[in-house]
Amino acid sequence: MEGCEIYRFSGQHFEKFWVTDPHRIKSHISEESKVWINIQDINNQTFMEEIKEVFNIHPLIYEDLTHPTQRPKIEFFDDFIFITIRMIYSPNRKLNQVKSEKISLLFGNHFILTFQENPEDVFDPIRARLENPQGKMRKLGTDYFSYTLLDAIIDHYFHILEIIVDEMEHLENKLLNKSKSFQLSAVYTQRKHIEFIRRNIWPIRELLSQWKKSDHHLIRKKNLIYINDAYDHCIEIIENLELQKESVNSLVEMYMAQLNIRQNEVMKTLTIIATIFIPLTFLAGVYGMNFENMPELQWQYGYLYTWVTFVSVTLVLIYYFKKRRWL
Amino acid sequence: MEGCEIYRFSGQHFEKFWVTDPHRIKSHISEESKVWINIQDINNQTFMEEIKEVFNIHPLIYEDLTHPTQRPKIEFFDDFIFITIRMIYSPNRKLNQVKSEKISLLFGNHFILTFQENPEDVFDPIRARLENPQGKMRKLGTDYFSYTLLDAIIDHYFHILEIIVDEMEHLENKLLNKSKSFQLSAVYTQRKHIEFIRRNIWPIRELLSQWKKSDHHLIRKKNLIYINDAYDHCIEIIENLELQKESVNSLVEMYMAQLNIRQNEVMKTLTIIATIFIPLTFLAGVYGMNFENMPELQWQYGYLYTWVTFVSVTLVLIYYFKKRRWL
Amino acid sequence: MEGCEIYRFSGQHFEKFWVTDPHRIKSHISEESKVWINIQDINNQTFMEEIKEVFNIHPLIYEDLTHPTQRPKIEFFDDFIFITIRMIYSPNRKLNQVKSEKISLLFGNHFILTFQENPEDVFDPIRARLENPQGKMRKLGTDYFSYTLLDAIIDHYFHILEIIVDEMEHLENKLLNKSKSFQLSAVYTQRKHIEFIRRNIWPIRELLSQWKKSDHHLIRKKNLIYINDAYDHCIEIIENLELQKESVNSLVEMYMAQLNIRQNEVMKTLTIIATIFIPLTFLAGVYGMNFENMPELQWQYGYLYTWVTFVSVTLVLIYYFKKRRWL
């Protein structure tokens, strides 16, 4: 559905509507209230081009907005701050169904613009909190509003992290139980997921760090406590990812060790069997020879003596293997 | 048992009691003396909510206090300093029975609040020292008091480190003696323990470093010597953990090498046996053939010659293996 | 073709011509317009020597200009800025046909000199934009012009990166499908390509960083937004290259693991066959012996009993292998 979602609010006042004509958007921005304009489809080029024109967006920012793999960053301009970031969420808690979407924020003194790739997002709790007239969302500035958006996004990184941790435990258990369903490729897939999250959370940490250090007029000192908290959460996610990464490496190492140990067992079995029976077979072969003159063959207990030899050789070898701890 | 432990003391004065009604706590704080309020169960939500209200704790700090995996940190506020940290101890010196608990400190000019997950802690020596009217604990400020709490916690990291070192020596000895009870998974468990301690001590080092550099009014210059000493202890623990980590890696490497060396031995045994007996068995097989016209079979010493061949081939091969250093 | 390409332009004015006599070049530089002088063959020594003389180029800069493996850098002089960089492009999107060429820029207030190794380059879109009288290229300064050149070069690093990513997916698929055409040497070649790009893009990032921090009079503050954007692109390329590098390492690791797994299977097959048949063969050998007195040979069902033994031993061993999960 073309258009964008608009929320206009102040301490007392709250309004929510849908605008399809980009040229109408700007009229909703005023000094008296704050406006959240949520554009839900940056791939709708004609709409976006009009937005660009209406808000007079610099071509380079426009490129960053629409470039699908733009890396997360924050940029400070005279009248507004621009943030681009990756939003990750998994509706059904499955790693292979994680959805990932670029989302950009652009906030000035009285407005917050958000640009998404599709209508789905993680902001429903924020929409609910907005309707509460006593809530901080209605009173504090656009920097606090932007923080709540970032915080919601970061919280979903935690959810994904939890799924990764669960999957890791699953893999570790499989390996410890020497389950046949353990697949090394699953470990590599896990490593790729971790790497993907890590690549997206690191620059968020960096942009929050820049936010903390910035002295831009849109950033209120008293709201920095919230940014510090979000920063803390980033650090926690990063540290846990590092841990998961080391676990993946340990897992691979351990699997290779198990392979080696099992190969050792296989080789030992083969060697024990072969070492016992090859000499015996040789002996049987000897008395299967057809020489005319083989005195042993005429002995009365020749056959019995042979069996005594077979059993003795076997016992000696078993003793030898026991001593060498192969059995 | 609901409630919290309270110690009120000044140079001359010392008092100790138990308070169950959170609203009563604040009345014990005054300019004349210092108060240590030890809350022993942060998971008791109703009690904590009242504490939050009584002390007017910011929602973000409250979240940090109650969030079970909050990473260690220090935060400086106008009237107080907030520290959260992980306390580790093992009552019976067993690695698999290490107890770990989040503990938070919040100290102002006249009070020290501590928040634990359960009543058990490592502060009994401090409780004892408090009763001594000549002790520094009674005279120096709340920053010194907080230091003694941190110092007690850090000392227990040393204890855990010692258990790790002992376990490592145990593992190394098992490996050197080629004991069959050596399990690679034990090494990986060891690595996980080391990693767990390392993750918790690192941020303590960092928070002590921030404490040292801070010029907050609650931090007295002349007490910095104690913080320096605690910082030193952290560094020592960290360096020892690094060493243990390298030892774990060496152990894994050495175990894999041992596996390889043993597999080489197994392969050599098999190869020597097979290389000697396979040709002999072939020869025996030849003279077991039933061709009508096989002149050797009629020779008088045919059988003897065959045995001479068997022995010669064996001796030649043994000489060859000796030369190649396989025997 | 000896000589150089010259573009002279200002807001209103645009001119393009070819000059073969180096001594004529300088006369085209004037305060009223800007000039882009594109020298297409730095290996033409006589031409270059004359250029050196005409523009009075310092011997060390001249050395940097002509030294084929000079690493990318930026240097600030009183009247001009000197940049040298590596241009990479692949006309037919094949990794083994990537062309790489050193290119140097030297720009003052009214002129941009570029030095290439051969006429081919990535600047055709810039030539086209120059002809547009409304374009920024005609209005903004020589620093913006130089930026557009750098931007075009960096964009081609993205193209090469895409080829690398495609090739990597190709290799990963081959490995996952256990294709026999997978060659470890292809992975090492891939690693070399990644390393080559990485070595050339890193110093570009560094020179852009120096550009950003510089306060040289030729660098206009309001054009820094473009440099920031180019810097961003460099970071993106670098991060993707790191990712590719890790993928290469994972690929090698996974291939080695596959080899190991396959060897395990081979060894198991051998061991199962040998463990079953070696004892049976021994038994058959026993009853092939020619002792005169072997009672079993005269039994009526001796042969049948033997077959029963063969089958029983086989079944027991199969059961044993199943229990050990070798089958």
Added chain:
Amino acid sequence: MEGCEIYRFSGQHFEKFWVTDPHRIKSHISEESKVWINIQDINNQTFMEEIKEVFNIHPLIYEDLTHPTQRPKIEFFDDFIFITIRMIYSPNRKLNQVKSEKISLLFGNHFILTFQENPEDVFDPIRARLENPQGKMRKLGTDYFSYTLLDAIIDHYFHILEIIVDEMEHLENKLLNKSKSFQLSAVYTQRKHIEFIRRNIWPIRELLSQWKKSDHHLIRKKNLIYINDAYDHCIEIIENLELQKESVNSLVEMYMAQLNIRQNEVMKTLTIIATIFIPLTFLAGVYGMNFENMPELQWQYGYLYTWVTFVSVTLVLIYYFKKRRWL
């Protein structure tokens, strides 16, 4: 022997004696001369407690002095500088007989206190130099005196480094000559020695660096040239240790490669023998069967033909192995 060694000296004057009563020590310190007080047994608790009292040593410094695993560090106080460090020496140039001892220095304007774990030390050359009335030791300040002590200690790190280098060459030669006495565990012991030295020299480098940067009144600018020189020596030791560490890793890698190469040889031998004789044995077995109707058995040259087949198969297989470079 209880007590401490005391040297009192100035330009003209020199005195040396032994004091057993700690309360007498302080009377030897005066403005006119400098005093070196060498306490040789920090484990003598009663003596140390008295020293602590006489010199009014802060409990934390006292703890650092007596704590056996205190890591090297420097601390600056108003009237004195405190250094603690590890002294290493090997009387008979054997790595497994290296002696290591914690040593602490505490120097003020007119005195140098040293605290050792036992009487043995590396300071005999300093004792000799002190007796020379023209020497710098008698003229320059206590910072120079402390430098000479540190320098003597650092020089012994060089000696230990030399022993490590010799041992490494010894190990490398053993490996290259494929000596059977080469033991992987010896390499791991070597790695532990290197790590031990490295852990002790690194903080010495750090403390010298702090000394260089300090502007403490006890540190004379003109004596910094000596500290720079000692710092240089530390760097040289550290770089050599890094090199040794890499050599150890190369050695392990090379040993594992040798194991692999040897296993390859063993496997090839087995495979060649088995591949040649197993088919031949099968053929011999065929003609050992007792079927009544086997025409070949009656052929006049049947036996001969069989030998021709044996030899041909062998030759073909040898040719095949040669082509595959297995022979």
Added chain:
Amino acid sequence: MEGCEIYRFSGQHFEKFWVTDPHRIKSHISEESKVWINIQDINNQTFMEEIKEVFNIHPLIYEDLTHPTQRPKIEFFDDFIFITIRMIYSPNRKLNQVKSEKISLLFGNHFILTFQENPEDVFDPIRARLENPQGKMRKLGTDYFSYTLLDAIIDHYFHILEIIVDEMEHLENKLLNKSKSFQLSAVYTQRKHIEFIRRNIWPIRELLSQWKKSDHHLIRKKNLIYINDAYDHCIEIIENLELQKESVNSLVEMYMAQLNIRQNEVMKTLTIIATIFIPLTFLAGVYGMNFENMPELQWQYGYLYTWVTFVSVTLVLIYYFKKRRWL
């Protein structure tokens, strides 16, 4: 030959002679001209001691001059600058015949002292340039002169680097062609060469960086362009060495992979042969048994049926191996 080489020169004037008496050297230094004094044998102790006395060299500098393994560094003194560095050259472009020699520079306003271990050096082009009265060497200061010496030395690092690169290509080709003359130990030797160069060029980079940042009166701003250029060359050498180091590691990894691949092939061959012939041999053994009552032996086509079984089993196994891609 005892003594030292002296060059005295100014813009107009040039003189070259040999001095054997150290006490005569100082008389050649004057304000009107510059003097290069090249001492060619620092191991000639009596000569060096006299030089030390004549030039009043501080004992620590003297130690640095004569200590054979002193690491490269620069030190700034009031009247002179002291540089020590390692000079590397290979007269016949062979890696195992690289010559390496410590060389020290000490230059003041009017003199340059160089100290070598032996007369051989890389300065002949400089000697030639000195004779040119128009050259910069005669006009610019002693810092430029010292730069030309360093530049000559750095250029020879490039030569050695080229030899390393050539050797590496040689090794890579051997490996790719699976040449039997490839020796892993050659790769380790290569790694040692790379490490040796890297250890010596790194501190040169560092000392040039200190030179650039220094504001010593002997260092002229306008000559810094030359130092920048030399610094650039160092960076280029270092980056190439890093690349070579990675190549060495790739080479080892690739060789180990080749070993593994080859072992897999060997094992497969063995397994295929054994898996086909062991069951057949068993069957032949069965019909070689001497039971009186074996009905198959009397069948007319028993022997034929057996061969049919042999061939069928073989075909089935070959089909199985083909399906498993072992053939």
